[in-house]
Amino acid sequence: MPTQSTTFDYAPAPESRALVDIKASYGLFIDGEFVDGHGDAFKSINPATEETLAEISEADDADVDRAVKAARRAFRSWSRMPGSERAKYLYRIARIVQERSRELAILESIDNGKPIKESRDVDVPIVAAHFFYHAGWADKLEYAGLGANPQPLGVAAQVIPWNFPLLMLAWKIAPALACGNTVVLKPAETTPLTALLFAEICQQADLPPGVVNIITGAGGTGQALIAHPDVDKVAFTGSTEVGKAIARSIAGTDKKATLELGGKAANIVFDDAPIDQAVEGIVDGIFFNQGHVCCAGSRLLVQESIADDLLDRLKRRMSTLRIGDPLDKNTDVGAINSGEQLKRIRELSEVGDAEGAERWEVACDLPTKGFWFPPTIFTGVSQAHRIAREEIFGPVLSVLTFRTPAEAVEKANNTPYGLSAGVWTDKGSRILFMADRLRAGVVWANTFNKFDPTSPFGGYKESGYGREGGRQGLASYLKAGA
Amino acid sequence: MARVDVRKTYKLYIGGAFPRSESGHSFEVLDAKGRFLANAARATRKDARDAVAAARKAFPGWSGRTAYNRGQVVYRIAEVLETRRDQFVAELVRSEGTSAAKAGKYVDAAVDRLVWYAGWADKIAQVVGNQNPVAGPYFNLTSPEPTGVVAVVAPAGPLLGLVSVVAPIIVTGNTAVVVASQTHPLTAITLAEVMATSDLPGGVVNILTGPTAEIAPWLASHMDVNAIDLAGVTDAELATSLEVAAADNLKRVRRAPASEPDWLETPALAAMTDFLESKTVWHPIGV
Numbered sequence: 001m002p003t004q005s006t007t008f009d010y011a012p013a014p015e016s017r018a019l020v021d022i023k024a025s026y027g028l029f030i031d032g033e034f035v036d037g038h039g040d041a042f043k044s045i046n047p048a049t050e051e052t053l054a055e056i057s058e059a060d061d062a063d064v065d066r067a068v069k070a071a072r073r074a075f076r077s078w079s080r081m082p083g084s085e086r087a088k089y090l091y092r093i094a095r096i097v098q099e100r101s102r103e104l105a106i107l108e109s110i111d112n113g114k115p116i117k118e119s120r121d122v123d124v125p126i127v128a129a130h131f132f133y134h135a136g137w138a139d140k141l142e143y144a145g146l147g148a149n150p151q152p153l154g155v156a157a158q159v160i161p162w163n164f165p166l167l168m169l170a171w172k173i174a175p176a177l178a179c180g181n182t183v184v185l186k187p188a189e190t191t192p193l194t195a196l197l198f199a200e201i202c203q204q205a206d207l208p209p210g211v212v213n214i215i216t217g218a219g220g221t222g223q224a225l226i227a228h229p230d231v232d233k234v235a236f237t238g239s240t241e242v243g244k245a246i247a248r249s250i251a252g253t254d255k256k257a258t259l260e261l262g263g264k265a266a267n268i269v270f271d272d273a274p275i276d277q278a279v280e281g282i283v284d285g286i287f288f289n290q291g292h293v294c295c296a297g298s299r300l301l302v303q304e305s306i307a308d309d310l311l312d313r314l315k316r317r318m319s320t321l322r323i324g325d326p327l328d329k330n331t332d333v334g335a336i337n338s339g340e341q342l343k344r345i346r347e348l349s350e351v352g353d354a355e356g357a358e359r360w361e362v363a364c365d366l367p368t369k370g371f372w373f374p375p376t377i378f379t380g381v382s383q384a385h386r387i388a389r390e391e392i393f394g395p396v397l398s399v400l401t402f403r404t405p406a407e408a409v410e411k412a413n414n415t416p417y418g419l420s421a422g423v424w425t426d427k428g429s430r431i432l433f434m435a436d437r438l439r440a441g442v443v444w445a446n447t448f449n450k451f452d453p454t455s456p457f458g459g460y461k462e463s464g465y466g467r468e469g470g471r472q473g474l475a476s477y478l479k480a481g482a
Numbered sequence: 483m484a485r486v487d488v489r490k491t492y493k494l495y496i497g498g499a500f501p502r503s504e505s506g507h508s509f510e511v512l513d514a515k516g517r518f519l520a521n522a523a524r525a526t527r528k529d530a531r532d533a534v535a536a537a538r539k540a541f542p543g544w545s546g547r548t549a550y551n552r553g554q555v556v557y558r559i560a561e562v563l564e565t566r567r568d569q570f571v572a573e574l575v576r577s578e579g580t581s582a583a584k585a586g587k588y589v590d591a592a593v594d595r596l597v598w599y600a601g602w603a604d605k606i607a608q609v610v611g612n613q614n615p616v617a618g619p620y621f622n623l624t625s626p627e628p629t630g631v632v633a634v635v636a637p638a639g640p641l642l643g644l645v646s647v648v649a650p651i652i653v654t655g656n657t658a659v660v661v662a663s664q665t666h667p668l669t670a671i672t673l674a675e676v677m678a679t680s681d682l683p684g685g686v687v688n689i690l691t692g693p694t695a696e697i698a699p700w701l702a703s704h705m706d707v708n709a710i711d712l713a714g715v716t717d718a719e720l721a722t723s724l725e726v727a728a729a730d731n732l733k734r735v736r737r738a739p740a741s742e743p744d745w746l747e748t749p750a751l752a753a754m755t756d757f758l759e760s761k762t763v764w765h766p767i768g769v
Contacts, residue, residue, distance in 0.1 A: 129617065145609065147750075240732070247729035252722030259732065416731065435763045445765045452616035456624050456760050461708065462732045470614055472624060472760045480750065 010322075013329040015116045019103045022110075022193065025055040028063055028216060029199035031070035032209025037063050039217060044192055047113035048326050048335040048370040056192050059215035064184070064224045067213040071155040071182040072230055074210030079152045079180040083139030090135030090177060092205040097128040100201065104194055108166055109326040111193040113335030113371070114289050116327050126451055127170040130469075133453035134174035137474060141179060144474045149481030152180030153256060154232030156477065159222040160195075161238045162188035162337050163292035163393075169195050171457075171468045172235050173212060179477035181233065182211045186225055189218040190338050223249075231255060233477065237294070240391075240417070240462050258466030258476040260294065260458055262391040263419030266412035267297030267448065268402075268434065271306045273424035277446065279313045282397070285422060285448040287321060287333055287375050291395040292341070294463075295420035297448055299388060300377075301408050304401045311379065311399065318362050318375050325367070333395060336371040345373050345394035352378045352387040357398070383414055391417070405430065409437045418460030422448045441467070492522045492667070494529055494691065495674035497536030498684015504528050509692065511668055514579025522667045525690035530659070530700040533688035537631040537657040538706055540685030545628045545655035553603030556653050559680040560596035563589075566676060570641060570669070577640060577666050591746055592645040598748075599649040606654060606754055619767040626758040628655035629734055630708030633701035635694060635724075637714040640666035642745040644673060647713045650753035652686055659688045659707070661698055663714060667691035695720055702727035709734035709757050 025041070027034040039058030046053055059067070078086065097104065104127070105120040114123070141150050156176045160168035165187055176183050187195035199214050215221060219242075226234050226246055234257045236246055243261040250257055267285050269278045285297025302310050326334035336342040353359055357378040366372040373394055381388050381398040388398045402408040412421055421440040423431055431445045441459045444450060451457065456470035466476045492511075493500040505528075508521035525533075544552070563570070567589050574585035611625040632651045637643035640663055651658050662670035674689050690697055694714065702710055702724040710728050715721045715738040728735050736756045 244729045244732060247732060248726045251725035251729065252718065261732070431765065435761075441759065441761060443761065443763045445763060447620065447764055447766050450616075450618070450620065450764050452614065452618070452622070454614040455616050455622050455764070456614070456762050458760070460629075460759050460761075464732060465734055467760050470624060470762075471612060472610075475755075480752075 010330045012325070014325060015106055015109075015327045015329060017106060017110070017327065020106045020110065022054055022107070025057075026192070026196045026216070027057045028059050028067070029196065029212070029214040030063070030067045031213065032203065034199070037216065039063070039221070042189060042218070044111060044190065046110050046370075047190075047337050048367070050369050053111060053193065056189070056216045058217040059221045061224050063215060064221065064228060067184045067215050068155055068225070068228045068230050070210035071184050071213055074208055075154055075182045078182050078208060078211050083141060083180070086177065086180065087135045087138035089205055089207050090131050090138060090174065093201060093207070094128050094131035094135060096201045096204055097124065097131060101125070101128070104166060104197065106327065107197060108194050109334070112162065112165055112191050113326050113337050115331040115334045116329055117331070118289060123164055123167045126453070127166050130170040130174045130453040134178040138178040141474065141478065144471055144478070146475055146478050147480045150179075150478040151481045153477060153479055154181060155230060156181045156183045156233040156235055157225045157228065157231040158183055158185040158235045159225065159238065160185065160187055162191040163289060163294070165191035166194040166198065168237050169198055171237075175468070175473050176233075176235070176477050177211065179474060181477050184213045184215060184225055186215050186217060186222050189216070192216045226250070234258070235476065236260070240464070243464055256476075258458075258468065259464035260466070260468060261462065261464035263294045263296065263417045263459065263463050264299055264389065264391055264415045265295055265297050265417075265420040265422065265440065266299045266301050266438075267422035268301040268408050268412060268424065269303065269306070269310060270425035270427070270430065271303040272426045274426060274446070275306070275310065275313065278424040279310070279317050281422060281424060281446070281448040282314055283317055283321070286397045287395050288449050290334055290336055290373070292337060292393055293449065295442060295449065297420075297422050298392060298397060300397055300399045301402050301411055302399065304403050307401050314377070315360065318377070321362060321375055323362070323364050323366065323372070323374065333375060336373050336394065339371055341393065342371040342373060345392055345396060348387060348390060348392045349376065349396055352381070352385065352398070355385045355387070357381045357385055357387060383411060389415065405433065409434065413437070413439050416462040419463035420444065489520070492520055492671045492691070494523050494525055495671060495678070495687070495689040496529065496533045497539070497688065498678060500674070503692075513576055519577065520668060522671070522691040525692040525697055527700045529690055530697055531704070533659045533690055534631060534701070534704050534706055536685035536688050537659050540683055541630060541657045544652070544657055544683055544686045547655070549604035549607065552653060552655065553600045555681050556596055556603065556649060557600035559677055559682060560593050560600060562676045562680045563596065563673075564593045570672065573669050573672060574641060577668060588642045592642045595642065595645050596649055599653045602754065603653050609751070610755055610758065611760070614762070621765045621767055622762065624760050624762045626654065626755070627761050629757045629759055630656060631706060632656045632658050632757050633704070633707045633710040634658055634660045635698050635710075635712050635714040636660050636663050636670065637742055638663050638665060639742065639745050640669035641673065643713075643742070644670055646745050646749060646753070647711055648687060650749065651711070651757050654754050654758055656757050657686045659701060660690065661694055661701070661714075662689055662691045664692070664694045698724055699727060702733070703730055705731045707733060711736045711757075712738040714738075
């Protein structure tokens with residue numbers, strides 16, 4: 001049977017928590033200082049254990065106003081500072097992120113539930129790289145292809161999700177600052193800790209007060225921030241539903257927006273694909289970060305002739321995934337970020353059962369405390385099934401089949417989303433044929449879930465608009481000069 | 483005795499054909515002095531939906547053409563427009579009440595604008611796309627692609643304004659559904675005759691005439707429209723409601739300018755890039 005587990009018994013190799021000093025409570029970071037918020041404080045918990053980590057201030061409308069005012073004041077000097085000087089602050093931040101990388105990685109895994117090997121080897125290194133890359137742009141903006149004398153927009157309101165807390169912060173703050181904007185950023189309410197540690201990093205870097213403000217809270221705080229009349233730019237990463245509400249709320253204003261929203265990416269495997277590499281790519285595509293990835297390859301489209309063989313190999317590979325303690329260096333799949341998200345994953349999976357798809361999940365012992373969901377695949381999925389249409393945002397893969405390249409294109413594009421797509425084939429001309437026709441902002445061919453500061457990221461259709469990263473990402477934070 | 487002239491029926495332009503509105507309704511178009519010029523078709527919701535369907539149908543073929551070919555087609559529109567210069571000058575003089583000299587200047591500028599954009603067809607990808615030096619063994623390329631079906635609320639400028647908003651949209655491979663200027667709709671339909679005889683595939687540009695405030699909301703809320711250009715919306719309240727409706731499927735919105743731009747000025751690149759997506763393709767490098 002392909003489903004048998006071939007997992008070796010490894011001794012636990014937990015990362016030490018000693019490096020991380022979590023305070024009992026955290027305030028808001030406004031104008032370079034930590035201050036108390038005036039809303040109802042809330043708790044951030046460790047999703048792997050449900051232990052309370054810290055009490056977090058909630059920013060009310062007046063706090064939001066204070067933060068925006070601080071950013072506005074700071075904008076006057078920050079935007080006029082020579083780019084070469086702004087660059088030095090960003091380089092400093094990049095360096096401090098590298099110096100404190102282990103601490104950031106551990107804290108991220110504790111607060112988010114992601115495996116330490118991902119926070120250590122993916123999230124934090126890309127955070128540092130993102131600041132380093134954008135630092136270099138600060139004094140070269142006239143070469144970005146956006147006109148001779150591009151100007152910053154002003155104050156940016158940035159609202160980020162819980163799946164890559166520090167990485168999304170970097171994607172938002174680094175380009176904004178490089179282009180001469182100042183920011184007020186709100187991290188997700190379940191994962192505020194690395195953003196608050198980042199505030200300390202800004203202090204260590206002697207970043208001028210008000211250039212970066214970090215306010216915590218839930219959806220209401222985010223709404224108040226985006227609705228603030230003195231905000232010039234809105235940058236949001238999160239659900240398509242909230243993205244649409246934001247687009248409506250800024251209608252008729254002069255606010256510019258970048259929206260990076262949901263996805264339901266097709267990962268397409270042809271019969272000539274390098275099959276073992278494809279299996280690795282499928283696993284990486286949907287189980288990386290517990291499937292809490294907007295660009296996750298959540299719809300596997302496999303050519304009919306190889307479907308049985310591929311699924312056997314996929315199940316065998318999935319059986320070797322190690323699920324458990326996020327701080328264990330052997331762990332491949334960590335905790336679901338929150339009880340609420342776990343509920344949604346369970347509900348949609350039950351819809352999958354009810355609509356007639358066949359569920360297969362990895363047989364494994366899940367911890368008794370915390371939020372956990374085993375890596376799962378559904379076969380016999382049709383395009384009409386909700387698990388083929390809706391974003392589950394968890395470790396759940398829907399498998400569909402196709403016969404011809406045209407059918408693969410048709411099925412892949414049959415979604416309101418358009419964030420990413422994957423193609424696996426050994427034939428170069430077919431890769432380019434598919435890449436041309438897939439309506440998605442990122443196409444990974446014979447690879448998946450790769451990210452780089454130089455590579456623009458963002459979606460087509462209802463996956464949002466605007467790009468983050470690369471030269472194209474700068475356009476989100478600049479306007480044509482006079 | 484003077485010859486009785488044969489007058490033209492102004493119809494809609496949808497899918498390369500010139501249908502009347504399915505409503506059978508029309509509205510009176512007046513000249514600059516308020517005198518009757520002609521009846522124009524009053525497009526309905528069904529006409530708008532037909533136009534979107536035609537634009538969607540035309541999109542794969544038009545966006546799939548080579549950039550060189552699209553450039554040639556847009557250049558051909560310029561050629562045909564040039565040969566009908568006198569007709570357009572006369573129309574502009576009649577509808578706008580301007581001098582023949584001024585009208586001539588605008589027709590010439592419209593021809594030149596089309597030539598300018600024709601040349602962009604096979605250059606825009608080189609200017610706004612690039613390879614990305616990622617930190618790993620991967621080939622990584624970002625290229626612009628058309629957004630899809632773009633709805634356009636045309637500005638008042640009956641010829642140069644219209645050409646200046648539509649040409650950048652189609653030259654990159656988008657298809658368009660245009661709500662013609664409510665006060666000057668006739669020139670748009672005459673321009674459609676130019677496009678229909680310029681090898682432009684049917685459905686790439688579709689033109690509706692009628693009340694803007696009635697037609698534009700159907701397009702703004704249409705779930706198979708990818709973007710909307712509010713160039714000709716002068717009522718702030720209408721602009722906001724169109725932008726709200728556009729959020730239903732996250733259309734890319736180009737907001738209305740504070741006032742009608744001077745169309746004689748050289749356009750900004752944003753006229754094209756606002757309706758382009760960036761696609762980034764990764765592939766490993768190895769043996």
